[in-house]
Amino acid sequence: MNVLFEKIDRIVIAKLNRPKALNALNSELMHELISGLLEYDKSPEIGCIIITGNKKAFCAGADIKEMAEKDFTAMFNEDYFGYWEIFSRIKTPIIAAVNGYAFGGGCELAMMCDIIYASENAQFGQPEIKLGVIPGIGGTQRLTKLVGKSKAMEIILTGKTINAEEAEKIGLITQVLPKENFTKQIIKKAHLIASYSKTALKAAKEATNQALESSLKDGIVFERKLFHSLFHTQNQTEGMSAFLEKRTPNFN
């Protein structure tokens, strides 16, 4: 199995499991990861997903051995990497928990997630230029939106490695966390997210992502429609009643 899924109450941990290849993303891993996530996304019980690797590598990128054999015709006809677009349809919040290397497709996978926590020893980079290619799972686009053109250009054109501290400073990641009990700390954060209304979480994710796609005016209209629609939900009634009654809400 290339990905190990573990469900803990309302959260799921997806652990990339190709340690000998530093969790390089081959087609099998991609399909296992995305099909597993789609299943959990449908479950009303699951409110947050964590994607992680191991201490040495979150993921060292797309599988160079798999790609090296291919020519343009194969890449084009297979629409190689096209399947990753389905990842963006997952509505449940996803946290990337990055230990060790997050290079190339590994950095791009982290950027497809909603929140990125990195341990002190994490390293990020888009080294594709060293292989005679460019990022192919959205790196040029997402990195630029996260850190701005100037920083993205430097990272992509030089293939340099960024440590966790710098990654946080430039806005590539959410936060650096101590490496001791790294996973435990993230599980705690995931449980907090998962304790909220799943419908509200999905709406919040959708509306926030919309900010990257539309003008401010259109984005605000989109947000307001989702905001209004949440007044159809039992969890809105519960959340607001609980506040007024000075008790903890019990979201279903």
Ligand code: CAA
């Ligand atoms: N694809 C396939 N195999 C990989 C891999 C990758 N991206 N990264 C590492 N591996 C394999 C190595 O080939 C090696 O396998 P063998 O033992 O069979 O030789 C094993 O993982 C361990 O790797 P190293 O011996 O190289 O480990 P290291 O600790 O010395 O170095 C590293 C670690 C610096 C991450 C180095 O492995 C490396 O530079 N990897 C490639 C990183 C890279 O270029 N990523 C971008 C890939 S292209 C891409 O991702 C395109 C895109 O946009 C999606």
